[in-house]
Amino acid sequence: MTARPGGPLAGRIAVPGDKSMSHRALMLGALAEGETRIEGLLEGEDVLSTAGAMAALGAEVERLGDGRWRVVGRGVGRLAEPAQPLDFGNAGTGARLCLGLIAQQPIFAVLVGDASLSRRPMGRVTEPLARIGAHFLSRAGGRLPLAIRGAEQPQPISYRLPVASAQVKSALLLAGLAAEGTTEVIEPEATRDHTENMLRAFGATVTVSDEADGRHVRLAGPARLTAAPVTVPGDISSAAFPLVAALVVPGSSVVIENVGVNPLRTGLLDCLAEMGAGLRLVNRRDQAGEPVADLVAEAGPLKGIVVPPERAPSMIDEYPILAVAAAFAEGRTELRGLGELRVKESDRLAATARGLAACGVAVEEGEDWLVVHGLGGSGRRPAGGARIEANLDHRIAMAFLVLGLAAAAPVEVDDASPIDTSFPGFAALLRGLGADLA
Structure with a gap:
């Protein structure tokens, strides 16, 4: 795809x-x-x-x-x-x-x-x-x-x-x-x-x-x-992908309805707020004992941040897409405490670093950390133009498809079929927002 x-x-x-x-x-x-x-x-x-x-x-x-x-x-x-x-x-x-x-x-x-x-x-x-x-x-x-x-x-x-x-x-x-x-x-x-x-x-x-x-x-x-x-409310780990897409594709404005916002799952939202994202939570309510809200996302400038290691349990699945957001931010974003990413569906830490580098983003990778040097302040955007090996990992596939929507050149993912494991209809949903995915 x-x-x-x-x-x-x-x-x-x-x-x-x-x-x-x-x-x-x-x-x-x-x-x-x-x-x-x-x-x-x-x-x-x-x-x-x-x-x-x-x-x-x-x-x-x-x-x-x-x-x-x-x-x-x-x-x-x-x-x-x-x-x-x-x-x-x-x-x-x-x-x-x-x-x-x-x-x-x-x-x-x-x-x-x-x-x-x-x-x-x-x-x-x-x-x-x-x-x-x-x-x-x-x-x-x-x-x-x-x-x-x-x-x-x-x-x-x-x-x-x-x-x-x-x-x-x-x-x-x-x-x-x-x-x-x-x-x-x-x-x-x-x-x-x-x-x-x-x-x-x-x-x-x-x-x-x-x-x-x-x-x-x-x-x-x-x-x-x-x-x-x-x-069951909407999955914040799935919402992360159209959310970041809306934040990095210029001129975008998207509402994601009925998303679970359990405070032990919202580390990504905390990070994006610190990055200055145009993000609001509206219509907050409780549903079956879990907090729920609608997410309103509008594109705008982002800035680099330091993400503390203790935030990892609340967003372990969202680091690949956060790293994509960091690629569009101004300055350096430092992600710590990522050791768990090594034993996910793939070695997500290595896959994220490789994919960003292939798309023209400067990165540094350690055993349990990643530094992304964003291009936002330079007036440029990631070059794209790469073919990403997803290694049967749905979140790597979705993260780099999102990057391709705002890069200078298209990004291809070698195998998008694993996306159905967690987000059936992902491509159709993004196309409905105006994304060019094929």
């Missing part, structure tokens, strides 16, 4: 449902007693993989219409042993959280995935789940395919995360639902709390306290979950 520079972007859009919440809604629906109705579910490939896995584990999963689904659960500790391997495709969140579901009871399962997911480490999840009582067998480095036999009698544990990770935290809380006693996860930095919010909505007792040594999240087990309706 190729993105070509053109005229301003304009219009009102809605982005697909939040991917993190969509995975969790399906999983908690499968663990709950009764029928869970879900509105606004993201119907990208990653979430559909999770839906298939929940059905294989014995839940009744049915699509009712556009983004509307019903899940009839089996109850905590009562999932069925799957007859076939659970194929998660490219869904890292789905695979890691599902290990927590299976770990809570003595059933056997095998998890498989595509080439990209099979390169991603699972050890950070399997190591603490083994303490709860689950058993694992995998390729070197804890990589898929991976076999798990859940715990005969799951044990509550207190576990300090070595690295802030909402996926590890969530897997441990899900496993702890069937344990006798309190399961505790201690976070060095607060990560997205959709699991805690949704567990409470389904009837679990979850408490959170900020203490001297970090954030303590405690779950009382064993828990009984009762089906509850879930309305």
Whole structure:
């Protein structure tokens, strides 16, 4: 797919449902007693993989219409042993959280995935789940395919995360639902709390306290979950791409409706505000216990900033598109604390640096940091004219297509098909705003 520079972007859009919440809604629906109705579910490939896995584990999963689904659960500790391997495709969140579901009871399962997911480490999840009582067998480095036999009698544990990770935290809380006693996860930095919010909505007792040594999240087990309706807001990680496009394509003005703005997910918005972006949040409201707003974005000058490492948990998926915004800013933008980008769908830190350099942007790359020397103050814009290897990574593909819309020359992405894993209809939505994508 190729993105070509053109005229301003304009219009009102809605982005697909939040991917993190969509995975969790399906999983908690499968663990709950009764029928869970879900509105606004993201119907990208990653979430559909999770839906298939929940059905294989014995839940009744049915699509009712556009983004509307019903899940009839089996109850905590009562999932069925799957007859076939659970194929998660490219869904890292789905695979890691599902290990927590299976770990809570003595059933056997095998998890498989595509080439990209099979390169991603699972050890950070399997190591603490083994303490709860689950058993694992995998390729070197804890990589898929991976076999798990859940715990005969799951044990509550207190576990300090070595690295802030909402996926590890969530897997441990899900496993702890069937344990006798309190399961505790201690976070060095607060990560997205959709699991805690949704567990409470389904009837679990979850408490959170900020203490001297970090954030303590405690779950009382064993828990009984009762089906509850879930309305999924638009995904801020998806909204990031048309948002930045509107900020860097001259003359643009775009409204993105119904976006989840949970404060543990809005690091990108904080960064863009510090860069001087023409960005406003309007029509703020609560939806199913989550804050929601419409984002109003207008193109204008940006300035370079220093992004502190402690902001990483609130925007880990948004760094590639923030780096694209930095390429159009005046001056130097320094991004720190990016080590997690090395183990995403691709090495996103290296891919972002390579792509920017290929498009004529000066960058410096370290083990867990990136410096982008923006061209905004020079009156120039990134040269573009490059062919970007996305390495099967949807966020790299989308980031550089956005760059191509405002570069001096078109930017081609070698394979845009992975975009459907998280943002089905991405190209059509941007074309509707006036973007030249083909």
